[in-house]
Amino acid sequence: xxxxxxxxxxxxxxxxxxxxxxxxxxxxxxxxxxxxxxxxxxxxxxxxxxxxxxxxxxxxxxxxxxxxxxxxxxxxxxxxxxxxxxxxxxxxxxxxxxxxxxxxxxxxxxxxxxxxxxxxxxxxxxxxxxxxxxxxxxxxxxxxxxxxxxxxxxxxxxxxxxxxxxxxxxxxxxxxxxxxxxxxxxxxxxxxxxxxxxxxxxxxxxxxxxxxxxxxxxxxxx
Amino acid sequence: xxxxxxxxxxxxxxxxxxxxxxxxxxxxxxxxxxxxxxxxxxxxxxxxxxxxxxxxxxxxxxxxxxxxxxxxxxxxxxxxxxxxxxxxxxxxxxxxxxxxxxxxxxxxxxxxxxxxxxxxxxxxxxxxxxxxxxxxxxxxxxxxxxxxxxxxxxxxxxxxxxxxxxxxxxxxxxxxxxxxxxxxxxxxxxxxxxxxxxxxxxxxxxxxxxxxxxxxxxxxxx
Numbered sequence: 001x002x003x004x005x006x007x008x009x010x011x012x013x014x015x016x017x018x019x020x021x022x023x024x025x026x027x028x029x030x031x032x033x034x035x036x037x038x039x040x041x042x043x044x045x046x047x048x049x050x051x052x053x054x055x056x057x058x059x060x061x062x063x064x065x066x067x068x069x070x071x072x073x074x075x076x077x078x079x080x081x082x083x084x085x086x087x088x089x090x091x092x093x094x095x096x097x098x099x100x101x102x103x104x105x106x107x108x109x110x111x112x113x114x115x116x117x118x119x120x121x122x123x124x125x126x127x128x129x130x131x132x133x134x135x136x137x138x139x140x141x142x143x144x145x146x147x148x149x150x151x152x153x154x155x156x157x158x159x160x161x162x163x164x165x166x167x168x169x170x171x172x173x174x175x176x177x178x179x180x181x182x183x184x185x186x187x188x189x190x191x192x193x194x195x196x197x198x199x200x201x202x203x204x205x206x207x208x209x210x211x212x213x214x215x216x217x218x219x220x221x222x
Numbered sequence: 223x224x225x226x227x228x229x230x231x232x233x234x235x236x237x238x239x240x241x242x243x244x245x246x247x248x249x250x251x252x253x254x255x256x257x258x259x260x261x262x263x264x265x266x267x268x269x270x271x272x273x274x275x276x277x278x279x280x281x282x283x284x285x286x287x288x289x290x291x292x293x294x295x296x297x298x299x300x301x302x303x304x305x306x307x308x309x310x311x312x313x314x315x316x317x318x319x320x321x322x323x324x325x326x327x328x329x330x331x332x333x334x335x336x337x338x339x340x341x342x343x344x345x346x347x348x349x350x351x352x353x354x355x356x357x358x359x360x361x362x363x364x365x366x367x368x369x370x371x372x373x374x375x376x377x378x379x380x381x382x383x384x385x386x387x388x389x390x391x392x393x394x395x396x397x398x399x400x401x402x403x404x405x406x407x408x409x410x411x412x413x414x415x416x417x418x419x420x421x422x423x424x425x426x427x428x429x430x431x432x433x434x435x436x437x438x439x440x441x442x443x444x
Binding site for chain 1: 256257339341342358361380381382384385388389391392400403404405412419420421422423427429433438439
């Protein structure tokens with residue numbers, strides 16, 4: 001009886017350690033399966049090596065757990081991009097740096113990226129997602145910076161700030177997804193085949209995309 | 223006994239009809255589940271209302287069946303885009319039209335698009351995918367048209383034709399995915415909330431992206 005009581009009343013450090021292990025296992029499973037719907041509390045408990053009730057000591061529902069993982073990832077995303085958006089340099093220069101940082105962050109987090117940027121957040125978490133989500137703060141910061149650049153004449157104003165910001169987002173979003181899925185597949189399966197499909201290098205494609213976005217939204221000459 | 227024999231020896235038209243129904247059910251299931259791995263012959267048989275062995279009369283393996291669906295979709299994709307790539311007009315004008323047609327086709331096929339353009343093809347089908355796949359023909363045609371445009375001086379030659387073609391692909395790929403996943407989600411969940419996140423219109427974003435790609439790869443002035 002004593003040993004059972006000891007196990008459920010974990011010392012503070014042990015509880016925190018288990019919580020970290022649960023988050024790490026959930027993150028790995030989300031990355032492997034690609035969707036919240038395909039990961040169960042049972043899978044997570046199995047991966048950590050504990051029983052499902054041990055998970056519920058730390059997280060009330062699966063949605064709260066998968067949301068905690070996504071939130072943590074988006075916090076890393078915000079920590080990387082928000083200082084650039086709000087930092088030094090003219091608008092177009094900051095946009096160029098934020099675009100490259102976005103792609104690099106996406107490739108560093110390639111397995112989780114589709115869960116974060118293609119799927120929908122866990123349903124019961126929608127309210128929290130709306131309130132202060134770092135991913136949405138980055139998007140709001142991007143639109144604000146584009147608007148500022150247009151006001152200063154540093155970014156061309158043919159389109160609305162929203163459409164311009166989303167067009168920039170589409171370019172870097174598509175680049176992350178092509179580099180992490182299609183390019184890898186083509187490289188392993190078409191490289192040895194005698195095929196006319198050329199595959200650009202990672203750095204080469206990133207530079208081409210970033211320079212193209214820069215040129216596309218620079219102000220019109222004279 | 224006679225009726226059983228009649229059912230297994232289908233008249234020609236009935237077999238073709240069942241084949242179409244199997245393909246349609248598989249297409250729907252792939253679009254709903256988002257991946258080959260999540261669709262089973264049992265699911266497909268259940269959706270059509272036949273037994274699994276009836277499926278095997280038409281397709282030897284699940285891979286052959288899901289490949290047939292993807293192949294059919296890519297044939298529609300090629301039929302829409304290849305005539306533009308190989309058609310009239312200067313290179314940059316054709317690229318502009320092929321870019322817009324790509325996005326419109328992606329939105330018309332939004333549910334199946336991630337299966338076709340994010341996942342990998344069924345493993346056993348890789349050889350067929352390499353040989354004459356219409357999706358790869360479009361990519362090869364795009365690279366060839368970019369190369370032609372660069373030779374003619376109609377497209378700027380700062381990057382390789384491959385990196386330029388992939389950068390264009392990234393822009394339209396990202397646009398299809400943002401419009402069909404993120405924009406829809408934001409519209410339904412952020413519209414009623416008092417949020418500063420502006421959401422561009424579909425036509426507005428498509429036009430902004432296409433014009434931006436056009437400007438980005440036009441030859442440098444003077």
